[in-house]
Amino acid sequence: MQRNQLAPGIYMTVLDAEKFNRCRITVHLRYPARRQSATDAAVLALVLERGYAGCPDMTALSRRLAGLYGAEMGVDLSSAGSDRILSSDLCGIKPQFALNGEDLAAAYTEIVLGILFDPYLVDGLFDAQAVAIEKETLRRRFAAEFNDKRLYCVQQARRRFYGDSPMGIELNGYLPDLDGVTPHSVKAEYDRILSASVIDVIVQGVDAALVADRVQAALAGCRRSPAPLSAPGAVPAVPVQHFAEKVPGLTQAKLCMFFTRGTTEHLPSIHLLRIAMGLFGGSSTSRLFRNVREKQGLCYYCGASAARATGTMLVDSGVEPGNESAAEQAILRELEDLCARPALDEELEETRRGLLSSIDAVGDSLGGLESWYYGSILRQEPFITPEEGKALTSAVTAAQVQELLQSYHCNICYAVTAEKENAPCQ
Numbered sequence: 416m417q418r419n420q421l422a423p424g425i426y427m428t429v430l431d432a433e434k435f436n437r438c439r440i441t442v443h444l445r446y447p448a449r450r451q452s453a454t455d456a457a458v459l460a461l462v463l464e465r466g467y468a469g470c471p472d473m474t475a476l477s478r479r480l481a482g483l484y485g486a487e488m489g490v491d492l493s494s495a496g497s498d499r500i501l502s503s504d505l506c507g508i509k510p511q512f513a514l515n516g517e518d519l520a521a522a523y524t525e526i527v528l529g530i531l532f533d534p535y536l537v538d539g540l541f542d543a544q545a546v547a548i549e550k551e552t553l554r555r556r557f558a559a560e561f562n563d564k565r566l567y568c569v570q571q572a573r574r575r576f577y578g579d580s581p582m583g584i585e586l587n588g589y590l591p592d593l594d595g596v597t598p599h600s601v602k603a604e605y606d607r608i609l610s611a612s613v614i615d616v617i618v619q620g621v622d623a624a625l626v627a628d629r630v631q632a633a634l635a636g637c638r639r640s641p642a643p644l645s646a647p648g649a650v651p652a653v654p655v656q657h658f659a660e661k662v663p664g665l666t667q668a669k670l671c672m673f674f675t676r677g678t679t680e681h682l683p684s685i686h687l688l689r690i691a692m693g694l695f696g697g698s699s700t701s702r703l704f705r706n707v708r709e710k711q712g713l714c715y716y717c718g719a720s721a722a723r724a725t726g727t728m729l730v731d732s733g734v735e736p737g738n739e740s741a742a743e744q745a746i747l748r749e750l751e752d753l754c755a756r757p758a759l760d761e762e763l764e765e766t767r768r769g770l771l772s773s774i775d776a777v778g779d780s781l782g783g784l785e786s787w788y789y790g791s792i793l794r795q796e797p798f799i800t801p802e803e804g805k806a807l808t809s810a811v812t813a814a815q816v817q818e819l820l821q822s823y824h825c826n827i828c829y830a831v832t833a834e835k836e837n838a839p840c841q
Contacts, residue, residue, distance in 0.1 A: 416788060416798055418615075421627055424641025425634065427616045428792070429623045430784055436512065438520075438620030439781040440527045441504040442630075443789065444612035447642050448499045448581060454553075454588025455604035457492065458596050460501060461549035462541055464490040467529035471542075476526075483522055484508050490530060495793050496724045497581035497645040501608060503530040506781060509620050520621045524629045532633040534605070540598040541605070550596055557590045564662070564831055568669035569731055572829035575658060576673040582648055582725055611642040615792060619781050644795070649726040652677035652824040659739070665833035667715060668736040670743060674823040676726030683819050685794065686807040688723050691816045693766040694758055695719045695750065696730055700765040702749040703730070713742045723794070728823050739830040747825065754821045757813035770808055777801045 418428045432438060448456075470476040480486045486507030493500045505527040510519040535542060561567050577583025614634075618626050652675055683691075696703035696719025703717040717732035734742045777783045778801055791798050799807070 418792065418798070421616075421631055422634070424612070424639060425614045425616075425630065426792075427618065427623065427627055427630070428788060430617065430619045430788060432509075432620030432781060432784075435620060435781060436509055437506055437781060438509045438523070439504065439506045439617075439785065440523055440619075440621055440626060441502060441617045441785055441789075442527060442531055443615040443617070444501040444531065444608055445495060445498050445615070445644065445793075446501070446608045446612040447645060448494075448497055448584045449607075450581075450584050452600070452604045452607070453584050453586075454592040455596055455600045456499065456501070456608070457553055457586070457588040458546060458549050458593075459541075459601050459605055459608075460490055460492040461552055462545050462601065463501075463503070463530055463534060465545050465549075466535050467526070468533045468535050469525060469529050471535040479526065483517075483519060484513075486523065486526075488526060488530070492586065494586050495645075496648060496722075497584070499586070501531070501612070503527050510622075520625055523621060524626050528629055528633050532609075532637075536602070537598075540602045543598050546596065546598050546601055550593055553587060554590070554593060556587055557593075564665065564667070564669050565731065565733065568671045568829055568831040569729070571658070571660065571831070572671035572673055572729075572827050575656065575829060576650060576675075576727075576827045580648070580650065581645070582650070609637060610639050613641050613644060615789065617785050617789060619785065647679040647682060647724040647726070649677055649679050650675045650826065653826055655825045655828060657828045657830075659830045659832060662831055662833055665736065665831070667733045668739055668830060668832035670732045670734055670739050671827075671829045672730040672743065672746065672825055673827040673829075674728040674730070674825050676822045677824060678822075679724075679726065682723060682726075684807065685723060685790070686804065687811050687815055687819055688721055689770055690763075690766055690808065690811045691819045692719050692721050692728075693770055694763065694816060695753060695820065698766060698769050700762060700769065702753065702762075703732075703746060706749055707732075707742065707745045711745055713738055713745050717742070717746065726822075736833045739832055743828055750820060750823070754817060757817045760813070763813050763816070767808060767811070771805050774801050774805050774808065777804075 416430050418426050420426050465473050466476040470479050480488055486505055488505045491502045505523050507523055513519050560570060616630055695701055703719060708714045708717050715733035719730045721728045730746055732742055777787045788798055
């Protein structure tokens with residue numbers, strides 16, 4: 416695999432797909448997030464999925480994909496620190512399997528590039544009806560956040576944790592801004608993204624030269640000024656703050672804890688980070704699962720995850736209303752124990768075996784392989800194969816895990832709860 420530059424800020428990576436009977440093309444646009452246009456970007460991603468100039472509505476696009484032997488297409492908006500990534504991907508059977516000699520490679524390329532680079536416009540703006548429909552879709556997502564109390568608790572804690580930092584810009588934008596979203600504002604955000612983004616095209620099982628030519632042709636008349644990728648950022652460590660929000664009729668309280676390393680120096684390897692999270696709270700053999708959930712019975716679920724670039728660790732759990740403080744203290748005791756003494760060899764190896772098994776599964780799908788290598792691009796690291804990743808994972812020591820976990824400090828504890836006596840039994 417190799418990442419080659421096609422033009423300033425435009426790169427192509429070709430991955431081996433010989434063992435698959437399907438192919439995949441993905442285009443990632445990574446750009447700086449902005450608070451004032453975050454809601455426009457969220458609506459844009461929804462509008463783009465509806466079609467492009469060649470297939471201007473969802474019906475036409477669905478028919479086109481069905482005619483290509485059931486090809487699958489998607490649009491996604493995701494976060495990478497204080498950057499955002501707008502992606503379009505298409506997966507279908509390899510061109511050599513076309514029954515009637517159709518040029519599937521050209522068709523796939525037209526669609527996946529058309530979604531991002533040739534959108535359907537009316538008088539130079541996005542279709543007003545499409546924008547109105549997707550504004551309502553986003554409005555329903557905002558309502559659904561509160562209905563999903565686990566998500567709501569995490570989001571509320573996240574808002575307290577990041578504050579006004581660029582890393583805290585909401586991926587779905589802001590409900591108060593939604594009424595102000597117009598076809599004009601969505602088009603302005605689209606133009607900004609297209610100009611400022613670093614573009615990565617990842618090709619698996621399709622003629623890369625054809626895709627490269629089409630990418631360069633699609634962007635030939637576009638004025639671009641790619642912005643530098645955001646540097647890793649960290650939230651400073653501060654004394655822990657506690658927040659509690661009571662919701663009538665809640666049957667299961669939610670507790671969310673955000674930790675920070677407080678610095679961007681000495682970023683841990685992704686392999687060390689995965690072992691540390693798996694050992695602490697990211698697997699069914701973790702300390703949080705075995706001790707806090709199973710032995711002490713304080714949580715219905717309790718897990719830990721981490722973001723390397725922002726030095727952030729998140730622990731979220733579901734607890735009986737009234738048990739939030741006990742669960743918090745139990746979680747902190749498990750972390751303190753791992754910081755005070757290295758993990759036992761047996762539990763470290765249990766965690767490692769689970770991770771090695773998940774790495775073995777990377778090569779089982781085109782999407783898994785793409786995620787593996789695009790992760791290296793996002794971390795600005797040289798490519799390594801999954802086999803090399805297994806070797807690096809196997810080399811992680813208990814002392815390294817201990818040192819990493821010692822660097823985390825709890826900033827925020829947020830609970831969504833109900834009065835215990837008012838909560839119905841589960």
